[in-house]
Amino acid sequence: MPTVHLLDYVAGNIRSLVNAIEKLGYEVDWVRSPEDVAKAEKLILPGVGHFGHCMSQLAQANYLPAIKAHIDSGKPFMGICVGLQTLFEGSIEDPDVPGLGVIHSTLGRFDETDKSVPHIGWNSAITGGRPLYDLSPDSKYYYVHSYREAYTPGKLESQGWSVATGTYGNETFVGAVAKGNMYATQFHPEKSGVAGLRTLRAFLTGEGAKSLQSNPQPLTDVPFKDGLTRRVIACLDVRTNDQGDLVVTKGDQYDVREKGDDRNVRNLGKPVEMAKRYYEEGADEVTFLNITSFRDCPLADLPMLEILRQTSRTVFVPLTIGGGIRDTVDTDGTKVTALEIATMYFKSGADKVSIGSDAVLAAEEYYSLGKKLFGNTAIEQISKAYGNQAVVVSVDPKRVYDGTNSGFDLELIEQVKGAIAIPVIASSGAGNPGHFEEVFQKTRTDAALGAGMFHRGEYTVQQVKDYLQSKGLEARQAGEGLDS
Helix, strand or coil: CCEEEEECCCCCCCHHHHHHHHHCCCEEEEECCHHHHHHCCCEEECCCCCHHHHHHHHHHCCCHHHHHHHHHHCCCEEEECHHHHCCEEEECCCCCCCCCCCEEEEEEECCCCCCCCCEEEEECCECCCCCCCCCCCCCCEEEEECEECECCCCCCHHHCCEEEEEEECCEEEEEEEEECCEEEECCCHHHCHHHHHHHHHHHHHCHHHHCCCCCCCCCCCCCCCCCCCCEEEEEEEEEECCCCCEEEECCECCECECCCCCCCECCCECHHHHHHHHHHHCCCEEEEEECCHHHCCHHHCHHHHHHHHHHHHHCCCCEEEECCCCCEECCCCCEECHHHHHHHHHHHCCCEEEECHHHHHHHHHHHHCCCCCCCCCHHHHHHHHHCHHHEEECCCCCCCCCCCCCCCCHHHHHHHHHHCCCCCEECCCCCCHHHHHHHHHHCCCCEEEECHHHHCCCCCHHHHHHHHHHCCCCCCCCCCCCCC
């Protein structure tokens, strides 16, 4: 089996990238030292989070000279997300930390006056019809970043780089670059469904490099318009039933037991199978909510970890896990931090963690201490290690919409959206495709989540997306198979 070397410096969910590489018929060799880089034929540098943290980690481990030598040797190199950003001279995210300087420019930050920042979701990678690692103008790719290289026609092309662009709001940015032996994406191919697997395959096989233009031209003939789609998320409430099996359930206003005399836990299916089905239907993200994790330490919840591992082998869109992510005490009396629990979930295949009650306590403390931050909350610790895009805050409002199928709480969603600059996911109340259209038309929400209507087979994710499309709202389509 052919191999590719992967440099892991604790860059978030590396498991998904490994699964994607293995699905494409390649084996991963781990880079554990600078000496291993010299042995690599193909090298991938993934990354999420903070530019300065990434560069500092690589510098402290003495990887930077080895990475530069690999690139200079002409052997294949791929950077993903922050891995792309390392190629630049620097970033205003951390102006004192230099990048590799392969691309002569400095990264800036998205303007949040007219849109949410970070940029999270499915957007385009437009090449202007020029071949670039099997990227397609009809496909969407998963981005999650606050810092970007604003696209100026001719700026990177004059340095020999072929460029693909995305547009978010009124800003067009660099979504991917390629030159000689180098290919780098701002989006995550391992989280971009079949379209992402195709571009990753083009790197692994070497076919992408063969088709590059020797004299790349600026993208002056491309219409730059916002390519961000409306995200539809499938949420699975997971808990142990009375027989000891982990099942997907759904409450009637939070009551997950049947109304008959036996009062059994409502069993709507097996988590791994249902997650795969939603992925194939076109879900833009899959969320697991471990609704009984508060009873025990998640470190001992081996079945839930195995569900994440199995799901990430076949589901190539973002996976979020919530439930029990807080500082706690293990059954043997050992103190376990929220960061340790999050790290365990990331290693098992999660891309984001959702924090509920602990986030409320953190907010209360923030205001009681005069709006001061001390870096000791779960939100701050996990964000520092994995980037703020890795943390989702889940809020249950007093008004109960969950399980009612009567539509989203539009007033509350718009109030929250008006108070913050980060992305908002509408949750609780979805009962039909019209509710998704309504929340996207009447609020500024960035995504909307459904559960019971999907679990019970009343509607599919694809039906929701088709309905949105019919109403003029852009939604990502699942697309065909890898080899079609």
